[in-house]
Amino acid sequence: MDKKLIFSGIQPTGTFTLGNYIGAVRNWDKLQEEYNCIYCVVDMHAITVKQENEKFRFTRLNSYALLMACGIDIEKSILFIQSHVKTHAELNWLLCCNTQFGELSRMTQFKDKSQRHPDDVNAGLFTYPSLMAADILAYNADLVPVGIDQKQHLELARNIAQRFNQRYGDFFTLPEPYINEVGAKVMSLQEPTKKMSKSDENPNACILILDDKDTIIRKFKRAVTDSEAEVCYREGKDGINNLMTIYSVVTGKDLASVEREFAGKGYGDFKLAVGEAVADHLEPVRTEFARLSADKAFLKQCYTDGAEKALRYSQRVVSKAFHKVGFVDRT
Ligand code: ATP
Ligand code: LTN
Numbered sequence: 037m038d039k040k041l042i043f044s045g046i047q048p049t050g051t052f053t054l055g056n057y058i059g060a061v062r063n064w065d066k067l068q069e070e071y072n073c074i075y076c077v078v079d080m081h082a083i084t085v086k087q088e089n090e091k092f093r094f095t096r097l098n099s100y101a102l103l104m105a106c107g108i109d110i111e112k113s114i115l116f117i118q119s120h121v122k123t124h125a126e127l128n129w130l131l132c133c134n135t136q137f138g139e140l141s142r143m144t145q146f147k148d149k150s151q152r153h154p155d156d157v158n159a160g161l162f163t164y165p166s167l168m169a170a171d172i173l174a175y176n177a178d179l180v181p182v183g184i185d186q187k188q189h190l191e192l193a194r195n196i197a198q199r200f201n202q203r204y205g206d207f208f209t210l211p212e213p214y215i216n217e218v219g220a221k222v223m224s225l226q227e228p229t230k231k232m233s234k235s236d237e238n239p240n241a242c243i244l245i246l247d248d249k250d251t252i253i254r255k256f257k258r259a260v261t262d263s264e265a266e267v268c269y270r271e272g273k274d275g276i277n278n279l280m281t282i283y284s285v286v287t288g289k290d291l292a293s294v295e296r297e298f299a300g301k302g303y304g305d306f307k308l309a310v311g312e313a314v315a316d317h318l319e320p321v322r323t324e325f326a327r328l329s330a331d332k333a334f335l336k337q338c339y340t341d342g343a344e345k346a347l348r349y350s351q352r353v354v355s356k357a358f359h360k361v362g363f364v365d366r367t
Contacts, residue, residue: 059183
């Protein structure tokens with residue numbers, strides 16, 4: 037039987053956080069063995085909020101190198117930069133014309149981001165989910181590994197695909213989310229009821245995967261917990277639940293054994309252990325990133341090849357979608 041197809045993307049809006057890694061990117065590496073995988077740095081999505089040109093050029097390349105450092109193997113998977121593959125923007129238009137204003141208005145990410153940037157509520161921010169649907173549907177992907185915050189966008193992508201299929205005849209695969217049971221939403225270290233996010237203004241709230249060991253340990257030491265002194269996973273203990281989840285993912289231990297390991301110990305010992313485990317887990321990523329980012333020529337060759345393969349693949353799907361809509365074929 038043919039392998040299923042995976043597609044996912046990440047915005048180059050800064051260095052990835054531990055949330056991006058645990059919620060999404062760590063799966064991307066493992067899935068390469070079992071599936072055909074296509075991964076993308078979604079720079080067109082990133083400009084829905086203002087980016088500084090030169091810094092942005094740099095973070096896009098860094099994001100590409102970081103994905104490779106996290107284990108995306110360009111011999112096994114296709115890895116490319118979204119703006120290099122024109123079919124995404126082309127399909128986006130067809131999908132925009134099959135997406136309702138009301139659907140887009142209900143997206144919580146749109147509501148959050150328009151509140152955070154009231155001076156720039158642009159049309160791209162509003163139609164963001166339609167471009168995300170185009171990313172996925174241009175490859176007819178079966179599965180999309182993401183953190184839980186993207187579930188709503190993915191449901192909309194399915195609805196758009198379904199609507200297109202009803203109007204023009206069965207064509208698009210309906211994509212399914214692939215979401216971890218543990219670590220689908222890593223919380224801020226400073227406000228543990230809020231998602232850990234790259235764009236958080238408080239640097240102590242998130243761990244960046246390129247932070248050095250001392251910084252990681254310092255941020256965990258400052259993590260907000262509660263006034264009890266018991267390391268156990270329980271409703272209301274948001275800070276401790278978050279740290280236990282992180283520790284469980286990076287050590288591979290389940291939550292019950294984490295509780296046993298720290299029974300009778302204070303939060304200070306626990307936070308230090310989490311900090312050390314995370315820093316050790318991320319060490320190989322940092323080393324590999326330093327090696328890759330020094331070789332710009334190699335990176336360029338990788339993203340050029342990736343874009344060519346992605347274009348070849350998506351062109352077939354997108355040309356057929358244009359034909360289905362009733363456009364005249366150019367050749
Ligand atoms: P921004 O703050 O710029 O909106 P972000 O940190 O939310 O960015 P994205 O590039 O939008 O990151 O997300 C990339 C992937 O990481 C998505 O699959 C998303 O669901 C996942 N992700 C982001 N933050 C977390 C988190 N805190 N916990 C789990 N998964 C996350
Ligand atoms: N919207 C996602 C990023 C994203 C994506 C995609 C994820 C853009 N296109 C396609 C999966 C599949 C985000 O904000 N994290």
